[in-house]
Amino acid sequence: MSTPLLFAPPAGAADLARAHRELHTTTQLLRTLVHASPLAIVAIDGEQNVLSWNHAAEQLFGWREHEVLGRPAPNVPPEAQDEFQRQFADVMRGAAFTGCRALRRRKDGAPLDISLSAAPLRDDGNAVVGIMMIIADITERMQLEEQLRQAQKMEAVGRLAGGIAHDFNNLLTVIRCHADLLHASLDADDPRREDAVEVMHTADRASSLTRQLLAFSRKQVLQPRIIDLNVVITDMERMLRRLIDATVELVTIPAPALGHVRADPGQLEQVLVNLALNARDAMPRGGSIIIETANVAFSAPRAHPHGVVRAGEYVMLSITDNGRGMTAEAQAHCFEPFFTTKEQGKGTGLGLSTVYGIVRQSGGHVTFRTELGKGTTFTVYLPRLATGTPIGMPAIGSDVLPRGTETILVVEDESAVRSLVKRLLERQGYQVLTARHGADALALRERHEGPIHLLLTDMVMPEMGGSELAERLQATSPQLRALYMSGYTAGTNEHHEIIAPRSAFLAKPFSAEELVRRVRAALGG
Ligand code: ADP
Ligand code: MG
Numbered sequence: 001m002s003t004p005l006l007f008a009p010p011a012g013a014a015d016l017a018r019a020h021r022e023l024h025t026t027t028q029l030l031r032t033l034v035h036a037s038p039l040a041i042v043a044i045d046g047e048q049n050v051l052s053w054n055h056a057a058e059q060l061f062g063w064r065e066h067e068v069l070g071r072p073a074p075n076v077p078p079e080a081q082d083e084f085q086r087q088f089a090d091v092m093r094g095a096a097f098t099g100c101r102a103l104r105r106r107k108d109g110a111p112l113d114i115s116l117s118a119a120p121l122r123d124d125g126n127a128v129v130g131i132m133m134i135i136a137d138i139t140e141r142m143q144l145e146e147q148l149r150q151a152q153k154m155e156a157v158g159r160l161a162g163g164i165a166h167d168f169n170n171l172l173t174v175i176r177c178h179a180d181l182l183h184a185s186l187d188a189d190d191p192r193r194e195d196a197v198e199v200m201h202t203a204d205r206a207s208s209l210t211r212q213l214l215a216f217s218r219k220q221v222l223q224p225r226i227i228d229l230n231v232v233i234t235d236m237e238r239m240l241r242r243l244i245d246a247t248v249e250l251v252t253i254p255a256p257a258l259g260h261v262r263a264d265p266g267q268l269e270q271v272l273v274n275l276a277l278n279a280r281d282a283m284p285r286g287g288s289i290i291i292e293t294a295n296v297a298f299s300a301p302r303a304h305p306h307g308v309v310r311a312g313e314y315v316m317l318s319i320t321d322n323g324r325g326m327t328a329e330a331q332a333h334c335f336e337p338f339f340t341t342k343e344q345g346k347g348t349g350l351g352l353s354t355v356y357g358i359v360r361q362s363g364g365h366v367t368f369r370t371e372l373g374k375g376t377t378f379t380v381y382l383p384r385l386a387t388g389t390p391i392g393m394p395a396i397g398s399d400v401l402p403r404g405t406e407t408i409l410v411v412e413d414e415s416a417v418r419s420l421v422k423r424l425l426e427r428q429g430y431q432v433l434t435a436r437h438g439a440d441a442l443a444l445r446e447r448h449e450g451p452i453h454l455l456l457t458d459m460v461m462p463e464m465g466g467s468e469l470a471e472r473l474q475a476t477s478p479q480l481r482a483l484y485m486s487g488y489t490a491g492t493n494e495h496h497e498i499i500a501p502r503s504a505f506l507a508k509p510f511s512a513e514e515l516v517r518r519v520r521a522a523l524g525g
Contacts, residue, residue: 040135043121048072048088051121051130060137062107075112077105091118091131101138113142143303154335158357161337162217165210172210173509174416176203177424180512200511207509212350215267216337216357221459221486221505222264224362226385229261229293229315230254232268240276240291247286248279255294259384261315263362271358274351275319275378281342282323282376290320295384304367314364314381322375331370355380401513402520406453407431411441411469412485413461417508421456424512425519438464438472445473452480454523456506459486483522485510 034041040057044050050073053065061075068074076084080103087100098117105111115138121130183196233252241250272291279289294316302309326334333339335356340347355378359366363383370376408430412418415436422432433448435441438461445452455473459466470482485506504522506515 037134040137041132042073042135043130043132044073044088045121045130046092046128057135060106060112060135061104075104075106077103077111079103087116087118088131091120092128094120094128096120104135111139112137113139147303147308154356157336158217161213161353165213165217168206168210169214169508170414170417172203172207174420176200176207176509177420177512177515179203181423184512203509209348209350210509212348212354213337214357215270215361216350216353221507222267222361223505224262224264226260226262227265227268228258229268229317229382230258232265233272233291233293233317236269236272240272243273243276244280244289245286248283249288250276251288251290253290253292255292257295258293259295259313259315261362261364261382262385263364263382264358267358267362271355271380272317272319274355278351278378279319279321279323279376281346282321282325287322287375290318292316292318292320294318296381304365309365309367309381313384315384316379316381318377318379320375320377325372325374325376326368326370327372331368334368335366401428401516403429404520404523405429405431406523407433407451408454408456408519409433409435409441409444409452409473411435411437411455411457411461411466413437413458417458421515424515425456428516428519430519437461438469441469442472445476452477454519455480455482456519456522457482457484459484459505481522481524483518 034052034054037054037056040060041052041054042050042057043052049070050068053063053068058064063074083102087097087102090097096117096119100116102114102116103111104114115136117134118131120128121132123129179196179199183193183200186193186196233254237250237252244250276289276291283289295313296316297313298309298311300311327341330339330341334352336349337353338349339353340349356366359380359382365381366378367381368376368378408425410418410421410425410432411434412421413436418434418436422434425432433444433452435444441455441457452473455470457466457469461469464472466482466484466486470480470484474480474482481504483504483506485508504518506518510518
């Protein structure tokens with residue numbers, strides 16, 4: 001009789017089979033986990049040859065599993081090798097780590113920022129035989145952080161520039177107008193007239209600098225109109241041709257049926273000139289500049305290194321050159337005021353910062369693409385209007401300075417500007433009342449007998465702004481007209497300080513002539 005024991009599994013065999021099944025289940029579980037993981041998982045042996053390369057690693061780095069198995073991982077770029085070797089040695093000694101930032105590359109060469117965690121792989125004798133790495137792609141997060149840093153930096157520099165420019169505007173207005181007065185008081189053959197003229201010119205040069213700083217800080221007062229960008233370009237073309245060299249060809253490609261935008265035409269001209277000058281400077285041995293417009297629409301926000309273009313409809317303006325292109329450093333800093341790579345005396349570093357400020361204040365975006373030795377394209381996107389008819393720019397007259405006898409109330413907190421304006425207007429025959437601020441002006445209105453024809457007021461004042469003051473005065477004297485003066489808006493960033501249609505605006509710094517003409521125009525004829 002055979003003993004059942006003979007055919008029964010050997011002692012412990014049932015346990016072994018169960019252990020086999022469990023091992024199989026665990027292996028399947030791990031394999032599924034590795035395969036389905038949204039994070040890249042890569043294992044390498046003690047010789048750094050790839051043991052495993054999951055689906056997410058294929059997606060992230062671009063190499064298929066069969067291309068890398070049994071070889072060193074190709075995703076560590078040369079500049080990251082030292083750090084990688086150090087980390088590898090640490091983990092081989094048994095030290096795991098998590099969440100280290102590292103640099104990798106894709107098969108197509110694109111750099112990747114990753115967050116890397118690694119742990120040792122051990123054999124059954126507990127000896128370390130390789131390492132296992134879990135990799136998360138943080139490229140986008142790093143880009144967002146960089147954008148935020150960039151935006152904060154521009155914000156801070158803008159606030160600084162705007163503050164300085166604001167104070168200088170007041171000072172320059174006083175200098176310019178006193179030089180005007182001095183000049184007018186000297187006889188035609190007086191040699192000191194030349195000195196006064198020199199002061200006037202220098203003040204004008206300084207004013208154009210402060211204007212550029214204000215533009216960058218997005219604190220300019222906009223006088224926007226509905227405009228057709230193609231018309232602006234056509235009007236500017238002859239001037240642009242004169243600016244650039246004969247060796248540089250200028251091509252314009254206006255889009256048919258281009259939509260309209262709401263922007264300050266003078267400022268758009270400034271944008272065009274600054275971009276064209278930079279294109280010219282990038283091509284000292286000649287080349288071509290292409291100015292192009294187009295209607296574009298984005299259905300989703302588009303990120304670029306200097307911000308995000310919101311989804312929507314835009315009018316695009318691009319200026320392309322085939323010049324020297326921009327280095328990484330120039331790309332990182334070109335929109336900052338005073339960043340220039342040009343030799344002293346040639347560049348001011350204010351061109352692109354002005355463009356940036358103007359475009360952002362108009363609710364648009366500016367971006368660029370560039371390649372060293374090949375060329376650069378700067379692209380401006382301005383919000384496209386649904387409808388609207390463009391209005392031409394006003395012509396500037398040129399007769400003798402107009403005079404008048406009306407009563408003007410001047411409200412300005414800066415005493416030098418206040419007394420200067422009073423003097424200039426009285427010289428032209430006007431009755432001038434002055435006040436330091438809104439409350440002062442309202443009190444004066446109570447005391448004054450007889451009409452006040454024009455309120456000439458600073459726009460930004462503590463406590464009561466110019467437009468509130470005008471409203472309160474007009475409540476009792478509806479015929480009162482208002483002319484605002486300012487070099488600065490108190491608006492927050494990208495906030496459009498727009499002048500009400502029936503009132504006029506005088507930008508500081510102004511010349512004596514501008515003041516007198518604008519006052520006459522505001523009073524009517
Ligand atoms: P500036 O022209 O006075 O140097 P910008 O603000 O206009 O100041 O430009 C800043 C810098 O950006 C330039 O010095 C130059 O290095 C770079 N840059 C701007 N536009 C171009 C371009 N089209 N091609 C190459 N580099 C450019
Ligand atoms: Mg420039």
